[in-house]
Amino acid sequence: MLTAARASVATPRTLPASRHRETGRVFFPRIPEGSPLADKYEAVTLSHTAKLYSFTVVHPGPKTGKSPFALAYADFPEGVRVFGRLEFDVRPAIGAALSVEVDEGVDGVTSSYRFIARG
Amino acid sequence: MTDIYITGAAMTAFGRHEAVPMASLAQKAILGALADAELSLQVPQAFYCANVYGGMILGQTLLRDLPINGAPVYNIENACASGATGVHLASHALRCGAYDTVAVFGIEKLTQLGGGSIPLQRNDYKTELYAAAGMTLPTVYALRGQRYLAETGHPASVLGEVAVKNRRHGALNPYAQTRKEVSLQEVMESRPVAEPLTLLQCCPSAVDGAAAVVLSTKRPARGPAIRLRASVIQSGKREEGLDDILDAEITARAARLAYAQASVGPEDIDMIELHDAFTIAELLYYEALGLCGRGEGPRLLAEGRTTLGGRVPVNPSGGLLAKGHPLGATGVAQMVELVWQFQGRAEQRQIENPRVGLAQCTGGGIAGVDHAASAVHILSV
Numbered sequence: 001m002l003t004a005a006r007a008s009v010a011t012p013r014t015l016p017a018s019r020h021r022e023t024g025r026v027f028f029p030r031i032p033e034g035s036p037l038a039d040k041y042e043a044v045t046l047s048h049t050a051k052l053y054s055f056t057v058v059h060p061g062p063k064t065g066k067s068p069f070a071l072a073y074a075d076f077p078e079g080v081r082v083f084g085r086l087e088f089d090v091r092p093a094i095g096a097a098l099s100v101e102v103d104e105g106v107d108g109v110t111s112s113y114r115f116i117a118r119g
Numbered sequence: 120m121t122d123i124y125i126t127g128a129a130m131t132a133f134g135r136h137e138a139v140p141m142a143s144l145a146q147k148a149i150l151g152a153l154a155d156a157e158l159s160l161q162v163p164q165a166f167y168c169a170n171v172y173g174g175m176i177l178g179q180t181l182l183r184d185l186p187i188n189g190a191p192v193y194n195i196e197n198a199c200a201s202g203a204t205g206v207h208l209a210s211h212a213l214r215c216g217a218y219d220t221v222a223v224f225g226i227e228k229l230t231q232l233g234g235g236s237i238p239l240q241r242n243d244y245k246t247e248l249y250a251a252a253g254m255t256l257p258t259v260y261a262l263r264g265q266r267y268l269a270e271t272g273h274p275a276s277v278l279g280e281v282a283v284k285n286r287r288h289g290a291l292n293p294y295a296q297t298r299k300e301v302s303l304q305e306v307m308e309s310r311p312v313a314e315p316l317t318l319l320q321c322c323p324s325a326v327d328g329a330a331a332v333v334l335s336t337k338r339p340a341r342g343p344a345i346r347l348r349a350s351v352i353q354s355g356k357r358e359e360g361l362d363d364i365l366d367a368e369i370t371a372r373a374a375r376l377a378y379a380q381a382s383v384g385p386e387d388i389d390m391i392e393l394h395d396a397f398t399i400a401e402l403l404y405y406e407a408l409g410l411c412g413r414g415e416g417p418r419l420l421a422e423g424r425t426t427l428g429g430r431v432p433v434n435p436s437g438g439l440l441a442k443g444h445p446l447g448a449t450g451v452a453q454m455v456e457l458v459w460q461f462q463g464r465a466e467q468r469q470i471e472n473p474r475v476g477l478a479q480c481t482g483g484g485i486a487g488v489d490h491a492a493s494a495v496h497i498l499s500v
Contacts, residue, residue, distance in 0.1 A: 025359050029248055054269070054364065056261035058253060059311040061235070071253050071313075073262055079360050083249045083486065094269040 013102035014045035015113055017080060026080040046082070050074035052096040052117060055086050074098050074115045085114040092117035121214045123347040125498065127156025127333035128458040130451070133443035134296045136327040137230045141173065144329040145181040145226045148448075152222060152331035156339075160185055163333065164218040169195045169205035169225040170447035172232060181226065198482030199394065200352070201225060202330065202450030203494030209334050210350045224331035225452070227445035234325040237446070239484045246486040256483055257321055260397035261313035263364050267399055268315060270365065271414035275315045279306040280420050281398035282320045285434045288427060289441020291468040294452075296326050296443035319440075320398040326443035330452035345461050348381035348475075349497035355488030362489075367407035369493040370481060374408045377477070377495040385409035388431055388497075389473035390460055392453035394480040395438040404479060405433075408495075427468060435460065435468045450494060453478035461500045475499045 018031040018041035031041045053073040060066035072086035086098075096117050103112040129151025131144050145168075153160060166187065168178025178192040197204040202225030209221045229237070236255040240246050246254075264278055283303050289295035301319055309318040338344050353373040362368075378384055385408060393408070395401040402416035410431065411419050419425050425433040436442050436456040439449065457476035459465045475497065482492035 027359075029245055032244055053361070054262040054266035056258055056265055056316075057311075057314045058258060058261075059313070062310075069253065071258050071262070073364070075361050081358070081361055083254055084252050094266065 014048060015082065015100060015102055017044050017046050017078070018042065019044045026078040028080050028082050044078070046076045046078055046080065046100070048100055050076045050082070050098045050100060050115065052092055052094055052098055052115070053081060054094060055092070072098070072115050074100070086117060087114055088117040121216075121336055122338070123210055123213050124335050124338055125332050125345045125347060125454065125458055126335045126337070126339045127152040127154070127158065128331070128455040129155055130294060130330035130448070130455045131328050132294045133326050133328035133445060133448075133452070135230050135325060136228070139327070141226060141228050142181045142184065144228070144327060145224055146185060148226070148329035148331035149185070149222055149224050152224070152333050156333040156335075158220070158333060160187055163187070163190060163220050163222040165191045165193065165209070165212065165221045167193045167195060167205040167209050167221065167223040169201035169223070169451065170227060171196055171198060171201055172227065172229070172446070177226075197352075197492045198484050199396070199444070199446050200450055200480050200482035200492040200494045201447040202452070203478065203480050203496060204352055204450070204492065206332065206334070206347075206451065206454065206496060207350045207352045207494065210347055213334060213336050219337060220333065220335040222331060222333050223451060224329060225448035225450060226329040227447040228327040229445055230325045230327050236324065237484075239486075243485055249486040254486060257313045257316060257397065259483065260399050261316045263403065264315045264397070264399035267365055267402065273414070273417050276303060276307060277402070277417035277420070278315060278320055278398040279303050279317070280417065281395065281401045282306045282440055284420065284426055285395055285401070285438040285440040286319070288435050288468055289437020291466070292437050292442060295437040295441045296323055297437070297441045316397055316399070322396045322439040322444040326445050328443065328445040328448045328452070330448045330455050332451055332454055332458070343461055343500040345458055346499055347496065348383070348499050349377040349495065351377040351380065351495045353493050355490045355492070358487050358489065365403060367403045367489065369489045370404055370407040370479060370495070373493040373495040374479070377497050378409070381497040381499070383475055383497065387475050388477045390435060390457065390470050390476045391431060391433045392436060392438070392456050392476070392478045393433060395434055395440050396444060398440070401433065401438070408477065408479065427470065432470050435465065435470055450478070450480045453480060454496065454498065457498050461498070
């Protein structure tokens with residue numbers, strides 16, 4: 001189903017996020033550097049693993065010629081929920097463990113990443 | 120507080136009106152509402168134009184050929200809640216005495232966009248990122264639907280039952296885009312869009328239409344006096360932490376304020392027009408509006424309590440699912456339906472002697488909040 005779950009990357013990268021200095025709340029994506037609120041946050045990164053909160057398989061219209069793909073909300077141990085692409089071989093259950101793959105060039109604004117559910 | 124009355128209401132049929140200019144749709148609704156109120160075009164002291172995708176100074180553009188003699192025109196955009204926001208802002212002006220009679224109209228031509236999911240807001244780093252990953256409004260609701268089914272243990276067919284009900288209602292409404300009853304099997308076997316949602320569980324994306332109401336502080340001389348008892352708009356709070364996506368917090372908050380403003384409770388409401396853009400939304404809004412507790416929506420539906428003939432019919436017009444959802448027009452059209460129901464003009468879908476009605480719609484399109492805006496209005500006779 002969809003694209004096959006990949007083997008673990010050798011050096012897993014992490015998603016960049018921001019932690020509010022007063023409340024300790026973590027936010028994704030990272031607050032932009034140019035934001036007038038930027039000094040209220042410190043840069044942090046998220047864990048390599050998360051938990052599946054919800055997901056859907058999208059079926060693009062037949063005229064598009066595109067294949068189905070999955071999207072998910074992933075809950076991170078830092079207390080933040082992230083939306084993104086989901087890949088799996090076996091359809092996961094809500095609450096399933098996820099690993100996170102992050103592509104090169106992540107800067108918190110243009111990041112490309114995906115969640116991997118391993119059966 | 121100054122009483123506000125809806126003294127005129129009209130709308131065009133919702134549907135694909137590719138060949139009809141936007142101005143013609145708007146003017147038809149406005150002239151219809153004014154005729155309904157037995158007023159001339161010169162009477163409204165202001166016009167409120169609600170729209171999402173029509174561009175700048177749309178209201179003035181659509182009204183140019185009408186003799187409104189320079190009356191102020193206000194243009195309002197608040198996503199799917201634009202029309203309701205127009206009514207809300209007009210009510211402010213009436214209550215503070217700036218005007219005594221105004222017209223509010225909502226208009227949209229979604230066929231101009233070419234169909235498909237409507238675009239999300241792109242002037243935001245978070246929404247931009249999520250939209251690039253695949254976030255659309257159907258996927259947001261699909262994620263809610265999947266979580267709802269997992270948490271409650273209900274089968275996916277409970278979502279389909281919402282479409283069956285509203286499309287049954289819509290079949291009775293000559294103003295609805297889709298006037299065909301569907302079976303549960305047809306709903307569940309229609310093309311999957313974003314699991315668990317199938318095509319017949321999504322409101323049509325290519326629809327045009329306009330709706331208008333006349334609001335006045337002057338009590339109408341004839342017919343039932345339909346009062347605007349509550350008008351509430353709330354904005355979404357930034358999601359923090361691991362929010363419960365099944366808690367339609369913004370709508371529950373707006374509803375609480377509206378009930379307090381109108382001095383009524385959910386038990387007093389005789390009919391509801393709500394924002395069923397996708398089937399899961401209706402079940403979540405049952406809870407947010409106080410009709411039932413967590414996960415109890417399917418029981419209300421199964422018992423027929425929200426069906427025509429039930430205790431509190433929901434979406435007697437067919438809702439967004441059947442009537443269609445021309446964004447800027449939707450909130451106003453919901454009120455048009457309530458007015459017609461009060462006046463006994465709803466023909467085959469007529470509710471018996473309604474006294475209090477509620478209209479609810481939400482505006483979405485950005486990541487990081489439950490919704491951008493939620494509107495709740497309560498009307499009564």
